[in-house]
Amino acid sequence: MNDREIQSWYYESRALTLIKKLEKKGFGAQYAATTEEARDKVLAMIPEGCSVILTGSQTLEQIGVKPYLRESGKFKLLDPYEPGITPGESTSRRRQGLLADVMVSSSNAITEDGALVNLDGMGNRVAGMIFGPKKVILAIGMNKLCIDEDEAWVRVRNLASPLNNKRLNTPNPCTETGYCHDCNNKTRICNYFSVIERSYLPDRIQIILIGQDLGY
Numbered sequence: 001m002n003d004r005e006i007q008s009w010y011y012e013s014r015a016l017t018l019i020k021k022l023e024k025k026g027f028g029a030q031y032a033a034t035t036e037e038a039r040d041k042v043l044a045m046i047p048e049g050c051s052v053i054l055t056g057s058q059t060l061e062q063i064g065v066k067p068y069l070r071e072s073g074k075f076k077l078l079d080p081y082e083p084g085i086t087p088g089e090s091t092s093r094r095r096q097g098l099l100a101d102v103m104v105s106s107s108n109a110i111t112e113d114g115a116l117v118n119l120d121g122m123g124n125r126v127a128g129m130i131f132g133p134k135k136v137i138l139a140i141g142m143n144k145l146c147i148d149e150d151e152a153w154v155r156v157r158n159l160a161s162p163l164n165n166k167r168l169n170t171p172n173p174c175t176e177t178g179y180c181h182d183c184n185n186k187t188r189i190c191n192y193f194s195v196i197e198r199s200y201l202p203d204r205i206q207i208i209l210i211g212q213d214l215g216y
Helices: 003-024 035-044 058-062 065-072 087-097 124-131 149-168
Strands: 028-032 051-054 076-078 102-105 109-111 116-120 135-141 192-196 205-210
Touching (some): 003 028, 003 205, 035 135, 058 135, 087 124, 102 124, 109 149, 116 149, 124 135, 124 192
Parallel strands (some): 028 205, 051 102, 102 135
Antiparallel strands (some): 116 192
């Protein structure tokens, strides 16, 4: 086996174990080995004509879900990141998104016992996951798998947060050092933290585990 095949085996083996745990917790879960397979699995769960809220997920960009949803014209898309809209319109779309048919997103971390660990700037993403759209679809690269919540929070604060701050070009200290300073800046994007242990409504939250290093 070459290096790529070995990594693929490793991710798939761990994903299959995790899927069994997620299903016992009320999540729907499946595995995709490639970005193309992940994109197709996500899109297959979104009925044409339904309302869809986008969130700030780089994973969805990388696997091609966001470009497809924006270009297809097959959905009632709520896109808070559409170029040219005002901050007020962006916020309004996030609010409307809580009543959408489908939310597509990712998770900052997932633990080996099947907990979703996230931080959020405005709160609409974690609020939507918990109690919002009728269906939540999360595409999660296996690089986000952590042993437990302690490791997950380290990942969230010192990997996901600095990288997202750099992507958004904020003037926060983590963009200089690469580490979380638990800053008090007005531009801070780490304001709401959540752990989702189970899905109260069976299969409302659908998780696609992807055998690739994706997102932050």
